[in-house]
Amino acid sequence: MTDRIMQRHSKLLHLAAVQIVLIMMTFTPSIAATDASPTADTKNVIDTKTTTTPADVKSAKEPSVTKVLTNTVRLGEDLKIEVNNLDELMKKSPKISLYLDGRVVKGISPEADITNNTLYFTIKRNDDSKDALNRLTGSPKPPWVRSVEVSVGPESGPLPSNQKVKLVIIAEWRLYSWLIGMFLFGIILLVVAPKTEMLRTNDKGSPYSLALTQMAFWFFIVLLAYSFITLVTGEWDTFPESILVLLGIASGTMLGARVIDDNKLNALKTTKNNLENQMAALRAQVPLPVAQIGILLHQHDNTIADINRFKTLRSDGFLNDILNDVNGVSLHRFQIVVWTLVFGVIFWEKTYQDLAMPVFSATQLALIGISSGTYLGFKLPEQH
Secondary structure, eight states: HHHHHHHHHHHHHHHHHHHHHHHHHHHHHHHHHHSSSSSSHHHHHHHHHHHHHHHHHHHHSEEEEEEEESEEEEETTTEEEEEEEEHHHHHHHHOOOEEEEEEEETTTTOOOEETTTTEEEEEOOOTHHHHHHHHHHHHOSSSEEEEEEEEEEEETTOOOOOEEEESSSSHHHHHHHHHHHHHHHHHHHHHHHHHTTTTTSSSSTOBBBBHHHHHHHHHHHHHHHHHHHHHHOOOOOOOOHHHHHHHHHHHHHHHHHHHHHHHHHHHHHHHHHHHHHHHHHHHHHSSSSSHHHHHHHHHHHHHHHHHOOOOOOOOEEEEEEEHOOOOOOHHHHHHHHHHHHHHHHHHHHHHHSSOOOOOOHHHHHHHHHHHHHHHHOOOOOOOO
C-alpha cells in the first residue's frame, strides 16, 4: 500500500516537472525578444510616430505656390501659376490676389483651373492695379527685363513662394523701332519747317508764327507720349480729357492768331479800296479838289506800302520771330513760350514715370488758356 502511494506521488512529481519545462519553453522566446529591444529605442519609435506623422499630413494639405508656368510676361499677357491644393485655398479665400515682389496687385481676378491646380492672371492696368504695376514698369531703364517674385493669396497676405518670372518692360526691337521712328519724325520736322510755310505766318521765308510753333510743340509731345505708352503697355485708349482740352487751346490759339492776321490784311485792303473810291469821286468834281485828292493819295500810298510789307515780311531767325513784335521782345510772347516749355517738361516727366499722360487740373488749363488769351489780346494792335 505504501509502495503504491509512493509510485503515485513519483508520477505526479514527474508530470509537474514536465509541465514546468513546457511552460518555460513557451515563454522564453518572448522574454528574449523583449530583452533584446532596448527600452530607449521603443520610446523613440513611439515619439517619432506621434510628432512627425501629423505634421507631414498637415503640410501636405497646406496650399503653396508650386511653379510659375510662364517664363516671361509683359503687360496685357497671361501669367500662369501652379498652386498645390488650389481647392483648399479657394475654400479658405474665394477671392485670390496676385502678388508681385511682395505687393498685392488689386483689380486683377484670376481664372482658376482646379483640375490642374492652375491660376491664370491677365497682367493688365486699370484704376486698381496701375499703382502696383507702375512700381515695376514705370520710369523704365535698361535692362528692359526684370526678375519679379511671384505669389498668390488672400489680400491679407501672400503664400510663401520662391518662384520668379521675367517681366518684359519693353521688347528691345519695339524700343529701337520707336526711337528710330521718333528720331526721323523730329529730323523731318526740323528740316521741313524752315524750308516750307509749315510754321510761318505766310509763305516760305516769312516770319515764324508763335501760335503755329506752340501747336506743333504740343502735337509732337503728345505723339511722343502716346506712342511710348502704347509701346510699353499695349494700351490704345490713353487720352485723358484734359489733354484734349490742352490740344484744343493750342489749336484755338493758332486759329485766333490766323484770324487776327487775316483781319488786319483785309482791313488794309478795305481801306485801300475806300481811298480809291473816294479819289474817283473827287476827280469827278468841278473844280477839281486837288488838295483833298493829294491827301487821299498819300494815305493810299501808305496803305499799299503796309499791304506789301505785310505780305513780304522776312524771317529774322526763329527765336526773334516768336519772341519779338515791332517793339522788340514782348512780355506776352515770352510768357507763353515759358509756360509752354514748363508744362511740356512736366508732361513728359509724368508720362515717363507713370506710363500715363498727366491729367491737368482746371487751374492749370486756365493758366495755359490765360497765357494764350493774353497773347491774342496783345496781338490785335500788334504792328508788323
